[in-house]
Amino acid sequence: MNRLTLADTAAGIVSLLILTAAAWVAIYGPAAPIPLHFDASGQADRYGDRHELAAALAGLAGLNLLVAWMTGRQADAAADPIRQKGLRRGQWLSIIIMGATAAFVAWSSLSPAALTGAAHPGGAMAFLAFILLVAGAVLGRVGPNPFIGVKTPWAYKSRLAWDRSNRLAGRLMFWLGALGLIASPFAAQPTGLIALTIGVLIAAAWSVFESWRVWRADPERQPF
CATH class of the missing domain: 1.10.132 (Topoisomerase I; Chain A, domain 4)
Structure with a gap:
């Protein structure tokens, strides 16, 4: 046990x-x-x-x-x-x-x-920014799992792709969260929340692309 x-x-x-x-x-x-x-x-x-x-x-x-x-x-x-x-x-x-x-x-x-x-008005933006900040600080050091991280097929087929795409996602999320927390008391809403959400979507798309790019170049990748 x-x-x-x-x-x-x-x-x-x-x-x-x-x-x-x-x-x-x-x-x-x-x-x-x-x-x-x-x-x-x-x-x-x-x-x-x-x-x-x-x-x-x-x-x-x-x-x-x-x-x-x-x-x-x-x-x-x-x-x-x-x-x-x-x-x-x-x-x-x-x-x-x-x-x-x-x-x-x-x-x-x-x-x-x-x-x-x-x-x-800034509560939802501040909450999302806090989650991004905390997740970003840890995400790059989280090992492969089915729950948390950049969970693409390429990341599961290459440990290098997992590590690099999650490190990139972690950095992007951390800085988005830090900027969001600073801006949340002052940003006009819902403009601030929308801008932060768009930033998250861009960071996610970039990280997914990074997982594919690294998998393709990894000589130790697993095939599909």
Whole structure:
């Protein structure tokens, strides 16, 4: 039986905290309809009840456990210490992203501004920028896995393509996140959020192309 690691324990704690928040929302959350979705300008365009929000939080808790557990088991099975370390980084990254997403979902629906039907205009941009910053700081050191990273067919057929495309994606995401965080309090919305989203799409396309380019030039690549 595999022993629990610090990352496994952290995943359990984060999921328990999210489930506790879900239970609190289901029992003590606002009885009136609460905003569950916002348009690009930060205005609520769909409402629901507290049980729907609680179910969404519970789903995030379950997803966090599933991804962390599967990534952790891959790390346990890895014979290469470098690959094992890379998978552990991916496990930590998934825990941080899931925890931050749950906190953002709850804040978006339950903050005083949200209950009036309007979210903080830079909130979504700041959240996306934070996720990009954290993911970018780690992504280049995450080993091949089915959950996190530039998961193209070429990256799975060439370790060099995986490493280089994920390092490129990590650098691009980190700097997009840093610039987004700096700009989020001042940028006009939804222009700022749209610009950041376009930047992410360009970074993703560039990283996918890089995985193909490196795979094609790698003499040790696996054929299809």
